[in-house]
Amino acid sequence: MYEMINESAAFIRSKIDLEVQTGIILGSGLGNFVDNIRVYKRIPYREIPHFPVSTVQGHKGELILGQINGKGILCMQGRFHYYEGYSMQQVTFPVRVMKQLGVKLLIATNASGGVNPDFKVGDIMFIKDHINLMPNPLIGPNDERLGTRFPSMSTIYDKDILVKAENMAKRMGIAYREGVYLGTSGPSFETPAEYRFFRTIGADTVGMSTVPEVIVASHSELKVLGMSVISNVFREETIVDCTHEEVLQGVNKAGNSMSLIVEQLIKELDF
Numbered sequence: 001m002y003e004m005i006n007e008s009a010a011f012i013r014s015k016i017d018l019e020v021q022t023g024i025i026l027g028s029g030l031g032n033f034v035d036n037i038r039v040y041k042r043i044p045y046r047e048i049p050h051f052p053v054s055t056v057q058g059h060k061g062e063l064i065l066g067q068i069n070g071k072g073i074l075c076m077q078g079r080f081h082y083y084e085g086y087s088m089q090q091v092t093f094p095v096r097v098m099k100q101l102g103v104k105l106l107i108a109t110n111a112s113g114g115v116n117p118d119f120k121v122g123d124i125m126f127i128k129d130h131i132n133l134m135p136n137p138l139i140g141p142n143d144e145r146l147g148t149r150f151p152s153m154s155t156i157y158d159k160d161i162l163v164k165a166e167n168m169a170k171r172m173g174i175a176y177r178e179g180v181y182l183g184t185s186g187p188s189f190e191t192p193a194e195y196r197f198f199r200t201i202g203a204d205t206v207g208m209s210t211v212p213e214v215i216v217a218s219h220s221e222l223k224v225l226g227m228s229v230i231s232n233v234f235r236e237e238t239i240v241d242c243t244h245e246e247v248l249q250g251v252n253k254a255g256n257s258m259s260l261i262v263e264q265l266i267k268e269l270d271f
């Protein structure tokens, strides 16, 4: 895998010579984030050697290299989900490439379902911790060049950056939550008993992404900031079917605020 990562990174470097410090995975709802950055290059995933090939029709898959205030960023517009049938190594491959390209901080965003009854659709939550109920992406032989065999996960979400981002949201008058994200494979949404179970074991939200990528980011010694838009909320008293359309609508409400926070944060980071 090490050679594959190097080849992907070399290809991207051959397209554009830009130093990048921050990698961003744009989840549902953050699609318009790229409207506000200075874009230098868009590279479709299918052109990048060893990148997973998308089999889903209409799947937006582009790596966007650009700058905010002179700071190099690399955005993934479109991510790979385990439920699509990719292996965990494929799902997390782009994070390995980011590391190879010099990224120091990964900002991973997503849409998730609220299991904390105080949460509302359209809320933004900073992820302070997670529960992984998917297969671990580090299963298999460990290449010490990529990271250690038994990485600690106790400080996976960088405290300093989290505090910085929250202070920024406060200053910008953007309300936010902080909580625990639970990662599950999907693609089916939860049964009422599962939502209840997830709440009981300490989750605030549940989603089908992010956890594999941030585990690999941490294995690669990247700093991580995780952000979630609450697209739907489980309520005991009014159990309704969760649908993909509902999720997309819920996300639209908060995408702009999340974009603003990420943009401002990158401007103020000292790397």
Ligand code: HPA
Pocket: 111, 112, 113, 114, 186, 189, 190, 206, 207, 208, 231, 232, 242, 247
């Ligand atoms: N469950 C799992 N994943 C999700 C949900 C949910 O309710 N909402 C958005 N992604």
